[in-house]
Amino acid sequence: AEQKQALKERIKALLKQRNAVLVAHYYTDGDLQELAEETGGCVADSLEMARFGSRQEAQTLVVCGVRFMGETAKILNPEKRILMPDLNATCSLDEGCPADEFSEFCDQHPDHTVVVYANTSARVKARSDWVVTSGIALPIIEHLAARGEKILWAPDKHLGHYVQRMTGADMLLWNGSCVVHEEFKSVALERIRRLHPDAAVLVHPESPEDVIEQADVVGSTTALINAVVEMENSEFIVATDGGIFHKMKQLAPNKKLIAAPTAGEGATCESCAHCPWMGMNALQNLAEVLENQNNEILIDPDIREQAVKPIQRMLDFAQ
Numbered sequence: 001a002e003q004k005q006a007l008k009e010r011i012k013a014l015l016k017q018r019n020a021v022l023v024a025h026y027y028t029d030g031d032l033q034e035l036a037e038e039t040g041g042c043v044a045d046s047l048e049m050a051r052f053g054s055r056q057e058a059q060t061l062v063v064c065g066v067r068f069m070g071e072t073a074k075i076l077n078p079e080k081r082i083l084m085p086d087l088n089a090t091c092s093l094d095e096g097c098p099a100d101e102f103s104e105f106c107d108q109h110p111d112h113t114v115v116v117y118a119n120t121s122a123r124v125k126a127r128s129d130w131v132v133t134s135g136i137a138l139p140i141i142e143h144l145a146a147r148g149e150k151i152l153w154a155p156d157k158h159l160g161h162y163v164q165r166m167t168g169a170d171m172l173l174w175n176g177s178c179v180v181h182e183e184f185k186s187v188a189l190e191r192i193r194r195l196h197p198d199a200a201v202l203v204h205p206e207s208p209e210d211v212i213e214q215a216d217v218v219g220s221t222t223a224l225i226n227a228v229v230e231m232e233n234s235e236f237i238v239a240t241d242g243g244i245f246h247k248m249k250q251l252a253p254n255k256k257l258i259a260a261p262t263a264g265e266g267a268t269c270e271s272c273a274h275c276p277w278m279g280m281n282a283l284q285n286l287a288e289v290l291e292n293q294n295n296e297i298l299i300d301p302d303i304r305e306q307a308v309k310p311i312q313r314m315l316d317f318a319q
């Protein structure tokens with residue numbers, strides 16, 4: 001514990017020295033989330049992370065999360081230095097949507113508006129008309145559908161199907177998924193619900209359809225955290241990465257939080273669901289990256305110029 005405290009103090013001093021700000025996702029380690037908040041940075045969902053980065057004066061942003069989050073920060077703030085504790089922190093959605101194959105798919109459907117999830121590479125974003133996050137996917141697709149646009153959606157098929165069911169939009173879907181949320185099991189969830197009949201079920205929309213169907217609230221990490229605070233229930237079953245419990249406990253210490261099961265027998269451990277790439281962010285490599293100022297995110301300027309348009313469109317829409 002002493003060592004941990006010393007590491008935290010060193011990180012705080014380095015943040016000042018480097019005039020750097022920490023931006024962390026809700027799935028990262030609780031210590032990192034606390035550090036971000038204590039030092040004037042932020043902990044947020046991917047939409048707010050993008051927004052926060054754009055409002056910062058600091059010349060250096062350290063993004064604790066996965067690579068696409070660092071890339072989005074760089075695309076929006078090309079003049080800033082964007083560092084990450086580990087540049088290998090990827091995302092199965094990003095990995096499952098290679099830019100060349102995706103571009104061919106788009107070429108085959110030129111009459112479709114291309115909407116991509118933020119969990120994609122800069123090159124995939126550069127090929128799109130709109131970028132969306134889970135927090136804003138529904139209203140943007142509703143808006144496009146109301147204009148009669150046909151949509152090509154990538155990469156998350158579960159979120160895509162969910163949006164399609166909710167809006168009735170004409171959507172062609174790429175076949176990608178999140179390895180973390182895909183593991184939630186509907187039969188085991190039914191069992192846990194029977195054991196906790198008064199619990200509200202909170203589900204991230206990257207989960208399979210038969211899990212989403214059982215939800216009382218479907219939404220982004222921010223929406224799920226807000227639900228725990230705002231709903232009157234005293235128990236919640238949560239189907240998303242276990243990293244989210246840190247914030248939920250902090251804001252609603254008296255509520256009982258139950259991790260949705262990822263295994264058939266309905267285990268309830270909070271470590272069941274955890275993104276291995278989010279887990280690559282730790283105090284040690286955060287301190288190192290601040291010390292050495294390595295692990296910088298760089299984006300080809302031509303790609304950046306294309307990729308910023310669909311992201312900016314999302315942020316303008318969100319206002």
Ligand code: 13P
Nearest residue numbers: 045046047133134220221
């Ligand atoms: P949010 O935008 O809801 O924070 O989701 C990001 C993510 O990677 C979920 O797995």
Ligand code: SF4
Nearest residue numbers: 066091092178180275
């Ligand atoms: Fe990607 Fe899933 Fe990890 Fe989120 S939880 S970063 S979608 S692999």
